[in-house]
Amino acid sequence: MEGIREKKKRKTKKAIIDAAIILFGETGYEQTSMAALASKAGIGKSTIYTYFATKREILIAFCEDELEYVYKEINEQANPDASLVDQLHTIFMAEFRFVTRNKEFGRLFLRESVFPKDLTVEHSHELDSRYIDLLFAIFDKCQQRGELRKDRELLFVAAQFYSLYLVTVSSWYSGRLQTEDDVAEGMRMLFEQAMEGLGPTTISYKEKTDYH
Amino acid sequence: MEGIREKKKRKTKKAIIDAAIILFGETGYEQTSMAALASKAGIGKSTIYTYFATKREILIAFCEDELEYVYKEINEQANPDASLVDQLHTIFMAEFRFVTRNKEFGRLFLRESVFPKDLTVEHSHELDSRYIDLLFAIFDKCQQRGELRKDRELLFVAAQFYSLYLVTVSSWYSGRLQTEDDVAEGMRMLFEQAMEGLGPTTISYKEKTDYH
DNA sequence: GAACAAAGTCGACTGCGGTCGCTTATTTTG
DNA sequence: CAAAATAAGCGACCGCAGTCGACTTTGTTC
Structure with missing residues (x-):
């Protein structure tokens, strides 16, 4: 059974990937900073690192x-x-x-x-x-x-x-x-x-x- | 004819490569900072960029x-x-x-x-x-x-x-x-x-x- | 349900690659 | 040889990826 935590995690991970698709596509990979990505996804910068070890x-x-x-x-x-x-x-x-x-x-x-x-x-x-x-x-x-x-x-x-x-x-x-x-x-x-x-x-x- | 400037340039470039061979070899590429490289070569950090555009x-x-x-x-x-x-x-x-x-x-x-x-x-x-x-x-x-x-x-x-x-x-x-x-x-x-x-x-x- | 454990969140911080603008050395010009 | 021009040298600085430690939220135990 999926608890609250798991549900939030899925949502957050999706938010990151969605933000990445938009920003990487618009601005390019190198030109997109992790800070911008976090901001777009509506989370703190270092939270991303809970889901992905590197950019x-x-x-x-x-x-x-x-x-x-x-x-x-x-x-x-x-x-x-x-x-x-x-x-x-x-x-x-x-x-x-x-x-x-x-x-x-x-x-x-x-x-x-x-x-x-x-x-x-x-x-x-x-x-x-x-x-x-x-x-x-x-x-x-x-x-x-x-x-x-x-x-x-x-x-x-x-x-x-x-x-x-x-x-x-x-x-x-x-x-x-x-x-x-x-x-x-x-x-x-x-x-x-x-x-x-x-x-x-x-x-x-x-x-x-x-x-x- | 090779002037003073050209001679120095050759020498400096060689110093950079020599330093790179040593430090890249000892410490690894990623782990060697440009600052360390410059210091080993006996020159300022940004001088390296006169010779090489990137690491x-x-x-x-x-x-x-x-x-x-x-x-x-x-x-x-x-x-x-x-x-x-x-x-x-x-x-x-x-x-x-x-x-x-x-x-x-x-x-x-x-x-x-x-x-x-x-x-x-x-x-x-x-x-x-x-x-x-x-x-x-x-x-x-x-x-x-x-x-x-x-x-x-x-x-x-x-x-x-x-x-x-x-x-x-x-x-x-x-x-x-x-x-x-x-x-x-x-x-x-x-x-x-x-x-x-x-x-x-x-x-x-x-x-x-x-x-x- | 209270106390404890575990996992997620976050902004401040670090170290690095690379740039800027000023200084210094060499070459060219007249 | 003086002065103008060109190019090398340099440290302070910038922006960024990734880390740290403190804090918050969720899950577990009794």
Whole structure:
């Protein structure tokens, strides 16, 4: 049963996140001070620290909310009959679009999740593993219909595509890819290259069937 | 001709970097204050800002010095007759070892260079392009001897391997890979997977020898 | 329900990265 | 060589993230 204390806590936490969404969005993350955030949420500054250990944790909570939404979006527009590359492209481009919508947050979130400082930072592994499950389901189906080699550890396959996503996003942040179209094209090229392989082969995956 | 001013500037800059190497090494980056750094270097605090715009830039300068050294090391132990995967593995593991030696610096450096905040941050593209040249030379040779497909844009090939390096390092920072051996093995698996491709092929580059 | 324990709240405070405006050293000009 | 111009040096200062210790509210025990 939820007592008075628990109820207040939920309310306060929500007030903080709501204030963060508004202020981070309006003013930007760096430019929003904890004092301003507290004031907007109608609480004292140090009360925030009861709920979030650092300012970054607020951001991460915010980003995870957003990614939750992206995840739903992905599930809705999923098309299990499309080619593997197409499906993955759809998923990772949805992720990328979150980043473009929130360039600053996206960067901080990526920095934090790709090169985490310490593993104690509050971070939902639950969402991570849902993404992994999603990918695994796709891989599994593609293996069955012969589009993906069967002698592959699925975790490594996921790692391969995830890494290509990362390098694409990195290229965008570095200015090597500028428009969303550039990113989409670059990502697709890399995905196809990963499917075909870099070493010499007599029959490549693309010669046999045409998946478009 | 170098005047008095230029000479002093070189000396002061060196003093800052030397102080940084000592203090960052002893106390850690975050724990070293700009005041302490200035004091160690024997100058006023704000004088540092004549040479480096931010604290991070000092770190980046330090890391680039280290990577310069790593680059030399790589060139010395290079073996052009080894397989492509072996050569790349040697190179990227050398990079990785720099990171393990300096876990904290490495993380900050990677964060900064993979997801840069703004492109104005002082950052030597010169070193980057030397690494690219190094890779391209290797790829070129491997294409000639038939180990690497000829219908490949080398920039994309480089991107693919670099991305696999990144995801491996990321896994280490996230604790999914723990020891150096884990990292070495994971990286090799990913590299080989990239060579062979993920899509179905009748003859793959490794099938002649052994497959699992 | 009174006394005690536990957890939430808060403003004052600390230490830090970075800036400002003044001072001092070097170079350029005529 | 003097004077004007330019650039380095510097400490006081600012705003901010995060901490501390005192206080208040909620939950528990007998």
